[in-house]
Amino acid sequence: MSDQAQLARSRDRALVIDDVDLVYDNGFKALSKASLEVGTDERHALLGPNGAGKTTLFRSICGEIKVTGGSIEVLGEPATGVLPAQLVRRGVGRSFQIGRVFETFTTGENLELAHEASETWPGGTRARRLRPSDEAKSVAHQVAVDFGLANGYDRPASALSHGEKKILELAMAVIQQPRLLLLDEPMAGMSREETERAIEVLRVVGTGRAVLFTEHNMDAVFALADRVTVLARGSVIASGTPDEIRNDPNVREAYLGKRSGAGDFGHA
Amino acid sequence: MDQLLGAVLNGLTSGSIIFMFAAGLTVVFGVAGILNFAHGGVFMLAAYTAASILQRSSGSSISYLYAIIGAVAVAALLSVALEVLVIRRFYQYQHEYMLLGTYALLLVLEGSAEITFGVDAYFAPMPGWATNGFSVGAVFVNWYSVLVIVLGVAMAAGLVLWLRHTSSGKVIKAAAIEPEASRSLGINVPLVLTLVFALGGVFAGLAGVVLAPNQAIDLSLGSTFVVQAFAVVVVGGLGSISGAYVAALVLSLANSLWFTYLPGVPQVALYLVMVLILVFRPEGLFSVRKVTA
Amino acid sequence: MSTTKSNDTGALRPALRTAGALAVVVALLLVPAFTTQDVVFNVGSAVCAIVLALSFNIIFGYGGVVSFGHASLFATGGYVAGIALNNGHGFWAAMAAAGVVGAVVGALFALVALRASGIYFAIITLAMGQIVFVVAEQWDDVTGGISGLSGVGVDSVSLGFTTVSLPDADAYYRLVVVMGVLFVGAMWLLSKTRFTRLLRATRDDDVRVAALGLNVYRWRFVAFVWSSLFAALAGGLYAPLGGLVYPELARWDASAEPILATLLGGSGSFWGPVVGATVFALIDFFARDLNSLRVIITGAILLLVLLAAPGGLTSIRERVRRHRGKGQPATDTEKDVTAAVGGTDV
Numbered sequence: 001m002s003d004q005a006q007l008a009r010s011r012d013r014a015l016v017i018d019d020v021d022l023v024y025d026n027g028f029k030a031l032s033k034a035s036l037e038v039g040t041d042e043r044h045a046l047l048g049p050n051g052a053g054k055t056t057l058f059r060s061i062c063g064e065i066k067v068t069g070g071s072i073e074v075l076g077e078p079a080t081g082v083l084p085a086q087l088v089r090r091g092v093g094r095s096f097q098i099g100r101v102f103e104t105f106t107t108g109e110n111l112e113l114a115h116e117a118s119e120t121w122p123g124g125t126r127a128r129r130l131r132p133s134d135e136a137k138s139v140a141h142q143v144a145v146d147f148g149l150a151n152g153y154d155r156p157a158s159a160l161s162h163g164e165k166k167i168l169e170l171a172m173a174v175i176q177q178p179r180l181l182l183l184d185e186p187m188a189g190m191s192r193e194e195t196e197r198a199i200e201v202l203r204v205v206g207t208g209r210a211v212l213f214t215e216h217n218m219d220a221v222f223a224l225a226d227r228v229t230v231l232a233r234g235s236v237i238a239s240g241t242p243d244e245i246r247n248d249p250n251v252r253e254a255y256l257g258k259r260s261g262a263g264d265f266g267h268a
Numbered sequence: 269m270d271q272l273l274g275a276v277l278n279g280l281t282s283g284s285i286i287f288m289f290a291a292g293l294t295v296v297f298g299v300a301g302i303l304n305f306a307h308g309g310v311f312m313l314a315a316y317t318a319a320s321i322l323q324r325s326s327g328s329s330i331s332y333l334y335a336i337i338g339a340v341a342v343a344a345l346l347s348v349a350l351e352v353l354v355i356r357r358f359y360q361y362q363h364e365y366m367l368l369g370t371y372a373l374l375l376v377l378e379g380s381a382e383i384t385f386g387v388d389a390y391f392a393p394m395p396g397w398a399t400n401g402f403s404v405g406a407v408f409v410n411w412y413s414v415l416v417i418v419l420g421v422a423m424a425a426g427l428v429l430w431l432r433h434t435s436s437g438k439v440i441k442a443a444a445i446e447p448e449a450s451r452s453l454g455i456n457v458p459l460v461l462t463l464v465f466a467l468g469g470v471f472a473g474l475a476g477v478v479l480a481p482n483q484a485i486d487l488s489l490g491s492t493f494v495v496q497a498f499a500v501v502v503v504g505g506l507g508s509i510s511g512a513y514v515a516a517l518v519l520s521l522a523n524s525l526w527f528t529y530l531p532g533v534p535q536v537a538l539y540l541v542m543v544l545i546l547v548f549r550p551e552g553l554f555s556v557r558k559v560t561a
Numbered sequence: 562m563s564t565t566k567s568n569d570t571g572a573l574r575p576a577l578r579t580a581g582a583l584a585v586v587v588a589l590l591l592v593p594a595f596t597t598q599d600v601v602f603n604v605g606s607a608v609c610a611i612v613l614a615l616s617f618n619i620i621f622g623y624g625g626v627v628s629f630g631h632a633s634l635f636a637t638g639g640y641v642a643g644i645a646l647n648n649g650h651g652f653w654a655a656m657a658a659a660g661v662v663g664a665v666v667g668a669l670f671a672l673v674a675l676r677a678s679g680i681y682f683a684i685i686t687l688a689m690g691q692i693v694f695v696v697a698e699q700w701d702d703v704t705g706g707i708s709g710l711s712g713v714g715v716d717s718v719s720l721g722f723t724t725v726s727l728p729d730a731d732a733y734y735r736l737v738v739v740m741g742v743l744f745v746g747a748m749w750l751l752s753k754t755r756f757t758r759l760l761r762a763t764r765d766d767d768v769r770v771a772a773l774g775l776n777v778y779r780w781r782f783v784a785f786v787w788s789s790l791f792a793a794l795a796g797g798l799y800a801p802l803g804g805l806v807y808p809e810l811a812r813w814d815a816s817a818e819p820i821l822a823t824l825l826g827g828s829g830s831f832w833g834p835v836v837g838a839t840v841f842a843l844i845d846f847f848a849r850d851l852n853s854l855r856v857i858i859t860g861a862i863l864l865l866v867l868l869a870a871p872g873g874l875t876s877i878r879e880r881v882r883r884h885r886g887k888g889q890p891a892t893d894t895e896k897d898v899t900a901a902v903g904g905t906d907v
Binding site for chain 3: 085094104113114116121172
Binding site for chain 3: 357369372374376380382498499534538539542546547550551
């Protein structure tokens, strides 16, 4: 590929993972020649059975684990050797599997904090202000309304349900206006209604930005994803549109075992 | 050359004593996950017990046996009592809070020592044979130093072999690493923890006896030693016996070399080396398990 | 700390609080009129201890890391102010020097110790504090060695338009009260800033804070320098009070005092360390003639607080109200860490 083509490619790609290997000291290969790309306006699902390397790949993208081979490019720049905080400032929003929010802070304070954090980034506005800004307060409140978190706005986040915490976490990422969202099982542990609400929310916030997410709930995956990549034992075994993946024999083999049928391979 | 040899001998001797004290601390940390300030108090009371027995009997041979039995018994019983009555309740706390809880215990023990033994220092006589020895060049090596160094090696080796190769050692390791799984295998984890404190107490008692004839026993003993031993345990890698042994020798050697060659300069070697090691190896020399969060 | 407790009864409570605070200040200023020299010195020391405990709580209560060398920063301030005053410099110059040197030494502490966290941070700060202690004890030419610096005093203090002379210890004591109140006020303002809120977030979950694009190291570093500044100022204020600065002020067991005071009072509230340091000062004062019992009483009270109200005295009210204080049974993350660090390894 010529340099120019390379440049053009990275310009409309939010995330380029190229032949990534991760071999642990004890010889265990957690990732092997894993590659995937996410476009700047693409919702991309990462599937795979437990232990396939999804979370490992996620943490590698976020700079929490060093890969041993290949390259990861996030928003046009290399992501290897970059601290997690720096990646966030570059425009990467992220959520954790467990719905990680500041429990002693209220919902509002969590959101304000996320907004203020982005204000203190280099080039951000009002980094020197001492008291929480009115702007932070109004932005936070607006986002809470948009995400259906206005109830309990002034109560500690510890009082939220698990699903609400995950929504709050997502809202905290979105308030920083990331260009790439990395969501690790955004619907895990949610009730049916919460899942439906989360799908709606993700459809909205996933428009106009890149999203890479892992998920076990297949309904959610097929409702949201533009493209799907399937990992098994650290390698990519398939990549394509949801329909292609649904009918891919390799995926059925590796992921489903003997079982068949499209919709039922979620909760193993 | 003689100067160097003398410094090394001093370093090894004091390092070995610190290790004997730190060994109990390390085992307790490794199994119970608690850095135990109170260990300093237990050690101090053991040293007082030994010193008062020896002082009263003015150093007859049999009195050393009494001193050993008395000091070890006091230390082990006290250690067990503290674990059962108080420390047990700290296990659910964060490290910092455990540290403070055991510090509070140290205060109580120091106060008790003052009430029991008074403010005057105790001096225990050294047995006659221990002051004899042999010469290496111009350096005189007494049998006391030899005994201390040999005891240190024996204790380190014994502990390592015990934990690695005996079934009781393996039970302890299992209880330390996988308390839940151990419980389901029928291991009585609380009992194991109590026994580990007893073991730590035995080491503190032995260290107290060994130290008693070598220096004045006073109320500052516990807090002085516990800080040095913390240094050793953390620098060695929390929970690592062999690490604690190496760290005790390295830090004590640094101390005695500094003392010998930089006599006019404040004696900061121990702490300086400690800081340097932790800066470059934040989890200590021999830590295998990594802190992940 | 904010809107959660908006069930206050109108504007009455802030007014009552202000009145209460003023009453305390006036009472402190009147202490010399009604008591002996001995009491005056003890109350003055307590004011310094309160400032020290509050400074410690910046890094502990908000930053979430335990510094086990804070007394050495207090002592650094004391020595610097003592040396400056003994060389004929004025009060303000001495305080400024104490603050600057304390902040620089603190920055050095932070630079090294913040590479680690948790127990390792505590132990590294302990070691660095001991270095300060040993240097103070053995650098005879500058620090006066074991006997320390004596004869430290302030005759007068310039206020720009006029110079107030301080003829006796009572006069200097009043200056300590005024300065102490100013320092406490400054730290109270600091606790209301956005900076402190971010800091509290790093305490709750530092990984999560990094995921907001914040450099946890930087915030903790800044917090540590602020904390050191106030610790050193407290030390500078203390030096002329008794006229004596000595090495034991820097030793690790002295560093335990602000920690204990904070824990006793509760680290979750701004006023916790104030309550704790006051209680300790009272114990110290009333048990001063029963030397060994004093230590036992201190230890026993601490144990009781840790076991019965792990969030400290100020958390009891909170716990009754919310049924969950900032008591510190380990969080899940903390348990993971414990599990990860634990384990005998040979």
